[in-house]
Amino acid sequence: MSEKIKIPTVAELVANNESPDFLFWVGCSGSFDDRAKKITKAIVKILHHCNIKFAVLGTEESCTGDPAKRAGNEFAFMMQAIQNIQLLNEYKVKKIITGCPHCFNTLKNEYPELGGTFEVIHHTQLINQLIRKGKIQMKGGGAFKGKKITFHDPCYLGRANDIYEAPREVLEKLDSELAEMKRSKSNGLCCGAGGAQMFKEAEKGDKEINIERTEDAIELKPDFIATGCPFCNTMMTDGVKYFEKESEIKVMDIAELISNAADL
C-alpha cells in the first residue's frame, strides 16, 4: 500500500473503550488467498479514504461455516457459528461489512436464528452508498474511460439475496461501457465455486463450469470482468487463463476498480 494504513482490531478499540462503526469481516479467502488479499486491501483503502471507523477481528476471526454447511456438515457449521456469534455479541457488534458474498449470506441470513442479529452489508452496497454521498470521487479520464466492463453476478449476492443493482450502479460511475452477458442478473450462471465445490474436483462431466461462464464473458470482448466475490474472482481468472486471454481481459473486484479509478 502506498501509505501504510493501520488496521485496528476490535479488541484494541474495546480496550480503549471505543467501538467501531463497522466491523469489517474479512473472511478466509480475503485473509489467506494471495489474490483475494488484494481485494481486502482495496476495501480497506476505500473505508480509510471515507473516514469510516472500522475494525477487524484479526486473529479472532474464524470461518463463518458456509462451506461446511453446504458440504452437509452441520456440526462443523454450528461449532463455527456459535463461537462466532458469541464473540460478536461480546464485542457488541451491530454493523458488519464484508467483501465475501458467502460470509455475507451466512451472517445475514443464517446467524439471526442462532442468536446473532447484525446489520450486514456487502462491500458493493457500501461503495454504492459512499459514491452517492459524494465521498468517493472518480478521477475523470482514468484507466477505465471508454473501456468495456462486464459484471459477473455472484450467486450468493444475486439470486441468494436479490442484490443486482448496487454493483451495477457502482460500475456505471466508471465512465466506461457496462455490457451484460447473455446470462446475467437472476439468470446469471454460477462460476462453479459455490456449495463447497471450490474445495474439490468437479464431478465427472464434459466441461468445467468456470470455462462455460468465461465463454459468456469472452463473447463480449470486454476489457474487464468485474467480480464481487473472491471465489468468483479465482474462477474467472482461471477461465481467462484457460483461453490465454490474460493480456486482453483483466478480472478485478469492484473494490479494486473503484480504488483504482479514485486513485486511492
Place this chain on the structure above:
Amino acid sequence: MIQIIVFAVLLIFTFSFFGWNIYKVISNISMGKSVDRSDRKSERLKTMLLVAFGQKKMFQNLLPAVLHFFIYAAFVITSTELIEIIIDGLTGNHRFFAKPLGFFYVVVVSTIELLSVLAFIATIIFLARRNLLKVPRFHMDEMTGWPKLDGNIILYLEILLIFCIFTMNGTDEVMLNHGWSHAHVDGNSFGFAVSSYLGPLLFEGLDQSTLEILERIGWWGHLIMVFGFLNYLPYSKHFHILLAFPNTYYSNLNNKGQLTNLSNVKTEVENMFDPNFDPYAAPPEGETLAEPERFGAKDIQDLTWKNLMDAYTCTECGRCSSACPANQTGKKLSPRKIMMDTRDRMVEVGENKRKKGKDFDDGKSLLGDYISEEELWACTSCNACVQQCPVNIDPLSIIVDLRRYLVMEESKVPSELAGMLTNIENNGAPWQFSPTDRLNWANED
C-alpha cells in the same frame, strides 16, 4: 332416462375415484416432516396470485408463456362449463343456462370457443416443439418412457377435446338454424363466436338424425374427456394445474441463500460448549428419551411436507435443469430428476404403506436407490433451479438434506472435502493456514 342413469353413474364414479386419489395425495404429502408455513399470509397470497395465477415466472420467455397461457385459460374457463354439463346430465335438460343467462351465456360460450381456437393453435405448436424441434430440456435422460408419453398424451387429449367442443356446438347451431335444436332459446342462431360460422360450414346439409347423433357424440366425448382428465391428473405432471396454487402459496419466502439450521445439531453443539451439561444425566421427570432424530434426509419421510408437495407439483418442464450449471456442463445432476425421483419414491412408499402396512420396509431409500452421491456432489448451491422454477419448487433444499445425511450419518464425504472440513474444525479456515496468521495481510504490501 337411460342417459341420465349412465351419466349419474359416471359422475359418481368420477368423483369418488378423484376423491380417493386426492386422499392418497394428501396422505402421501403428510408423510413429510413438519415445517411452519402459516405465517406472512398476505405475502403468500400475493406470491400465489403472481406466480400461479398470473404465471409471472413463465413470462421470462414470451412465446411459450403466451401459448401456455392459452391452454391454461381455456382449461380454467372450460371447467366452468362443467356446472352446466352436470345439471344437463342429471336433469335431462339441454343447455340449461342458455335461456336464463341470455346474452351472458353467449359471451361465456364464445369466450370458451375463442380460447379453444387459441389453445388448439398452441397445442399444435407445442406438439411440434416437443417432438420435432430439438429443445434440449425435453430430451434429457429422465425424459424417456412415461414422462415423455405423459407430455404428449395431454396434448393429443387437448386436440380431441377441442374437436368435441366444436362438434357439439357446431351441430347444435345447424340444428337451431333448422328449428331442430333441443335448446330453449329464441331466434335461429346461438350467436357463438366460432361455431355460428364453423357449424354451418362443416355440418350444413346433414339430416336431423345425423346431426343429433353427432351432437351427442360431441357432448359425451367432451364430458368423458373432462372426467377422464380429472382422474388422469394425479398420475401425471399435469397435476400442477391444481397444486400450483397451494404450492406457490406455501413458497419459501426467506432469502434463497438461507439454508435451514438443524435445531437438533444446535442443541448438541450448545451442550458441548456448556460446562454444566451432563451427557449421562437421566431425562427430566416425566420425559422419556425420544429416539434421536436423523440428521439430514435418507428417504422421503425425512423431507418436509413442502418438499413432497413440490414433488407432486413438478411440471417436468426442465427449466431448472437447463439453468443448472452442473447439468449444462455434462454432470449427472439434473434438478428436475431430483424432483421426479422424490415423487416416484413417495408414491412407492405410500403404496407400500397402504398395501403392506404402516411399518413395511422395502429396504430401499431415496438416497442410493434413486439419487446417487455423484448427483448430489455436483451441485454448486447456486439457486438457479429455484429461481427458474415457474411453480416455486426448491430442489436445492432436498439436495442439501441428502448431503447432510451422507456426511453426518454415513461419513461419506469426498476426500478433498473431508480435508476442508478438518481444516475448518482445527484452524477455523477451509485451508491449512494457522489462525494466528489471519491478520498477516495487514502488514504485507
